[in-house]
Amino acid sequence: MRHSQTKDAIYQASFLSVVPVPAVANEKVFADVFRKLYYHFYANSHASRAERIMADLSNLLLCKIAGERTGNSAIDRFVQGEGSANNLLIPFLKMSFPQLVEAGEQFYLQDEILRQGLRELAPLSFHAAPAHILGEAFQALMGPRLRGDKGQFFTPKSLARAMIAILDPPPTAKIVDPACGTGGFLVEVQATQAQSGPPQPSLSGRLIGMDKDRDLCRLAEATLEIVAPDRAVILNRNSLDWAALAALPTATTPLGADYVITNPPFGAKIKVTERDILRQYALGHKWTLTATGWLEEGNVREAQDPQILFLELCIKLLRPDGRLGIVLPEGVFGNHTLGYVWDFVRRHGTITALLDCPRTTFQPSTDTKTNVLFFRKSPTLLPAAPVPAKVWTAVALHCGHDRRGRSTKVSGEGYPDDFASIGAEYSRRTTAGGFWQQSTISNPYYLVPRYYDQAPLHELTAEATRSHTQLISLGELVKRRYISVRKGHEVGAEAYGTGDIPFVRTSDIANYEVSTDSTRGVSEDIYQQYADQQRLAPGDILLVADGRYRIGRLAILHEHSHRCIVQSHLRIISVTATAPFRAVELLYLLNLPMVQHQIRNLVFIQSTLGSLGNRLHEICVPLPEQTVDWQRSIEEFAGLIESRAALLRRLRAFDPGDYEL
DSSP states (O other): OOTTOOHHHHHHSOTTSOOOOOTTOOHHHHHHHHHHHHHHHHHHSSOOOHHHHHHHHHHHHHHHHHHHHHOOHHHHHHHTTOSOHHHHHHHHHHHHOTTTOOTTOOOOSOHHHHHHHHHHHTTOOTTTSOHHHHHHHHHHHHGGGSOOTTSOOOOOHHHHHHHHHHHOOOTTOOEEETTOTTTHHHHHHHHHHHHHSSOGGGOOSOEEEEESOHHHHHHHHHHHHHHOTTTEEEEESOTTOHHHHHTSOTTTOOTTEEEEEEOOOOOGGGOBOOHHHHTTOGGGEEEEEETTEEEEEEEEOSOBOHHHHHHHHHHHHEEEEEEEEEEEEHHHHHOGGGHHHHHHHHHHEEEEEEEEOOTTTTTTTOOOOEEEEEEEEOSSOOOOOOSSEEEEEEEOSOBSSOTTOOOBOTTSOBOOBSHHHHHHHGGGOBTTBSSOEEEEEOOTTOOOGGGGOOHHHHHHHHHHHHTTOEEEEHHHHHHTTSEEEEEOOOOOGGGTTSSSEEEEOGGGEETBEEOOOGGGEEOHHHHHHHHHHHOOOTTOEEEEOEESSOTTOEEEOOTTTOSSEEOTTEEEEEEOTTSSSOHHHHHHHHTSHHHHHHHHHHOEEETTEEEOGGGGGGOEEEEOOOOHHHHHHHHHHHHHHHHHHHHHHHHGGGOOOOOOO
């Protein structure tokens, strides 16, 4: 290309005369072009739905792919201003990808906007770019723009890669994702195998994706046509219709999969109610708990959460000895009413591993806490699994981004990501340390992985041994009558603002103290209704036991702050006169990092709300040995707490009262 050529001249050149990007091109080069196209489409078109814009972008990408492969004057003519996209490009797409283009297919965007899009794509060579570069660029663009109103959320790339590393499918395997969305898992499988395995021709295994959403399927089809054109099949259908799946031809059937890897739609708001679907699944029927376990009834349920049916679907899709990796909401792992699900799972195979994901994993798209189940299907039905059972577990504390999805801190440093190490360590896991540990599952119906994480107890035990102290649980402290634990109450929103007595909520607990909000003050009459039940006094400890984010936070009441009502999400811990420690000592112990880590492991999150429940009594603390060093540390801690309380009490004398704008 001559340096005198302008950008406009390049755009007027033949679209099919590809100008390759530099050899050093990476994901960012493609991602920048895709992102520029998306915003151009969004700002200059009448299409309001991101899925519609992405559908047209996927069709343009297919045009680009077909043009590089075969050449076609229709694309050149359209770019140069002749005809319309629906008259010129749609027939070309039908000829090039007959399985992808339906009758009545059309573009939604205006022709001039589409022409500009093709001009922007012209300098890129899809044929020359590695599969993982294109896949990552396109997924990076699509994921954040897909809506989650149907329970579909983009799986973060690092988690997808970790799951693939743990399953480690060979290049000849048949791999199925029955809720493929935009094809993220299949793209990552292709990229992983292409990078780590032998040359491309040896990637002979099939990649089969299914999804009910047509828009998502089109995006998946476009992406897989780019990165894995010779081995991928995308099926636009209701994956839960088992009878329809069983009737598919051999070339495209998802049955008999070597591996199933998926993140199914989940949520109580999108329950499956179609009886024709429910009756095809054992988990679509009612179950009864008996003395020997859960038994299936003959009656079909009125409704079932989609993730439960997808779990059974995945097991049915596997061949004997096939492997499964599935993302599920934490509620499935610990809700006692779902015990029948785990009896069903154990009858059909072995739970090989459990992975605990940080709550931020799917944020900002959804706050739902998730974990990952890994499973191997048995050739025959198994008897009830013995308890306790040994299972490999890992707990990720970091996922590479914060709650807002930002991967880089203000300092420019990246957020830590445990998933890469967890995936890499699985093949060489030992009982000697690292992320993976072989855990004893003592409760067959409680499989939250971090609950079985022994790391904080090991730290506590080591600390207790070092300091010659005894480890003791809160339950044992209650039994010995060293402490009492009681729950707060709810006064109702209608009581807010009726007086000046604080109603203390979880958001009011910070820095060991209670921060009160006058808009949540209640009247003397309401206070008197709860005063005898809560029996609050100076020295009582408030522990956040339920809520979204603050579980484990602590505060201690003082003379100026104990006259209040405490919310039901808080636990009131009172230290008795017979206890061998003071309240301020217990406050200090409960805030130790190893104890807070333990509290985190005991929290169960149902959808977005976490709870310690009765597991609060399992929290262990080192019973302090009253040494000189301990007394010195506690006196310093107590002095700081009491000094700040005194200062706050004095500052309140300067409060001018409420003056609202």
